Amino acid sequence: MTRSDATDRLLDRFLTELRGLTPVAAWAHGSLGGGDYQEGRSDLDLIVVLDGTITARTVRRVALLHARLRGEPLVAKLHCTYLTPATAAGAERRHLTWAHQRLFKRTVTPVTRRELHTFGLVLSGEPPEQLLPPVTDDELAEFVARDQRDFWRPQVDRPADWTQDVWVDLGLVTHARAAVTLREGRLITKREALGLLPGLGAPVEVVEDVRRRRYEEPGATSREWAARRGQLTRDYLGPAIDRLVTAYT
Structure with missing residues (x-):
């Protein structure tokens, strides 16, 4: 911290x-x-x-x-x-x-x-x-799956957003956190999520880009890399979200 x-x-x-x-x-x-x-x-x-x-x-x-x-x-x-x-x-x-x-x-x-x-x-x-009333495991899982299905999955099909850092960062991290919550019933940090993403099949060069910008001194992002990074992220997230939602709903 x-x-x-x-x-x-x-x-x-x-x-x-x-x-x-x-x-x-x-x-x-x-x-x-x-x-x-x-x-x-x-x-x-x-x-x-x-x-x-x-x-x-x-x-x-x-x-x-x-x-x-x-x-x-x-x-x-x-x-x-x-x-x-x-x-x-x-x-x-x-x-x-x-x-x-x-x-x-x-x-x-x-x-x-x-x-x-x-x-x-x-x-x-x-x-x-x-x-604050507690949240049951079922309530948590239902929300996480719905968020992946109803919010993030449609966003993947809107390419203009994915040249921005925030969409790439949140899209990948939120997916990894959702996967752990649905499989294990627990919450994880963004650092833990970034460590898990390569094992979930996420593009390693994009994960490293997110990690570097969050935890080190970020460099400038070229227009070419922003476009390639966005495409790589969308190519990964679309099928990954579909698989996750199908498995847990």
Whole structure:
């Protein structure tokens, strides 16, 4: 894990600003919770549980809170979803979220919920098991298989997206993590996923490219390599997703 004063300063500042909203708990999941955080590359994935109902006034106060953080170097990486004790249950429920420098609503997926129960980092207040219902193995597997089938498989057939780093990185890593979850019922880090991908048949040169950009100093990506990398990734992921989904649904 690479984490310096910039990450700790942002988290401390966020928690200080959060006090005015009377939080019941604040947790980190994703790379920070799982021990694979890479400062400046990983997102800061947070969940906050607020006391009481989220009203229009609450939304304004959340927006102002994040606006006050704008001067922090890593603030664009900070993503936070806001729950209440009364709305924490139900993976289909959409919650107030700050991400990509704006407010919208999104779900807290079964993967995120399992992360919180397995290795969630308590930043303040109550632990996840006191406020968040557990996720069964069947619920987790159903979500993971559906995500591969309904989201990632159609994306493979849209070649324009796959010249971008983010699609290659997430597409490959998410598939490897899905394979392990469906076969073994556990969650793995991105580092573990990259180590497993060659054995799953992924193109080694692309896996190495993803690993280098995440854990070393990334070099410039030429237009030719971006196109070839995207094609190699799509050629691998399409059949691999089909096989995985067929085996576990």
